[in-house]
Amino acid sequence: MHFLVLNTLNSHTATPQVNVQDRAFNYGDGCFTTMYAYNRCLFNYSKHISRLVHDTSRLRIYLDVPLLVNKINDLLLTSVGLDNEAIVVKIHISRGLGGRGYELPVKAETMVSISFHKTTAFSANSIASIYRLKMCSFPLSSQTLLAGIKHLNRLEQIMAKIELADTQDAEDLILADQNGNIIEAISANVFLKVNELWLTPSLEQAGVSGVMRRLVLEYFAAQGIAYKVTNISAEHLMSASSVFLTNAVKFIIPVSSYQNHKHESVAYNNDVLSDIANGIFTASQSDCKA
Incomplete structure (x- = not known):
């Protein structure tokens, strides 16, 4: 090696x-x-x-x-x-x-x-209060053999970044598969709250299983917070009360709107999201190699 x-x-x-x-x-x-x-x-x-x-x-x-x-x-x-x-x-x-x-x-x-x-x-105080999502115009390819892996073939994400540069009023794009199931943002996983239940997309067909996504799921289980890994549609995003993205470098990114539909999770003013963010940062720091 x-x-x-x-x-x-x-x-x-x-x-x-x-x-x-x-x-x-x-x-x-x-x-x-x-x-x-x-x-x-x-x-x-x-x-x-x-x-x-x-x-x-x-x-x-x-x-x-x-x-x-x-x-x-x-x-x-x-x-x-x-x-x-x-x-x-x-x-x-x-x-x-x-x-x-x-x-x-x-x-x-x-x-x-x-x-x-x-x-x-990282600082909760430095997180933007406006982080808007829109739907990407093309679907992700489905390939169960590679689903979840952070492999080096990232042309779909590059094309999404090109599209984002031409998109107004959005800081990120949501990518779905050919069946319309929400998979992820360009370089982040997605969590949304619908009727007191936190949802995150199944990644059995496509997408990257991020480290921070795994940590959030472990945190939910440890705290007794109700969640479900499942297929998610665009309608779920429209009806969600709170949405956030996860990324290993940015930790938790609160989403202010999807397709101009506003969510409660503006920055960390949402107390529940603030608790999650603080818990995740503490857990990330405790698993540290120095």
Whole structure:
């Protein structure tokens, strides 16, 4: 297993070179995870490692977990620019070099890229009070073999970002599958409250099973908060009293409206959503690698 490291916080760090024969470059043959860190502390550390283990196993990519963990630990201790800073740590895993066409190489050498990027420190006070959603014009493809995995084939999300740039009065788009079932936002999972029951979409056909989504479901179960993982329609979003998105870097994002239908969850003025956000942040911080 080989490593490439990019620290964008240090201007003196050389940019690593990627071989054009890398299967991630040619075929998107790999997966990744994106982690929030503050002052050299990686939040939700064990869940991110668990996700990488799950996804590489599904894709049949070799991952030496102890070696990866040791490398992350070493970088956290020695890298420049991490003290008292909020950063995004991206771990990108490729099957490696070679293979003719789609055929796998006889002996694949997994390539792991780890990069550091500056971000804004999480604070409930910094969350925008206006975060509007609209429906994306095209559906996500359904593929049960890849559903839930954060694989490297993200062209649908890129096309959604292009559409969002041309969309007025929206900060994000909701993506549905070919059957009209709500799946996710562009880079976040979705939760909504309908008749005192929290709902989140089933991801058996498409979508990314996010680390923060998993944490919210665990929090709901621990707190005795009623929830259900199920198929969700656009009508559910229209009738929801509260909606929020989850993302490993932004934690919880309250939604103010969907298709101009306003929700109660404006910023953290909603007491229930505020409790959830504080609980999730505390749980994320407790699962920390420093």
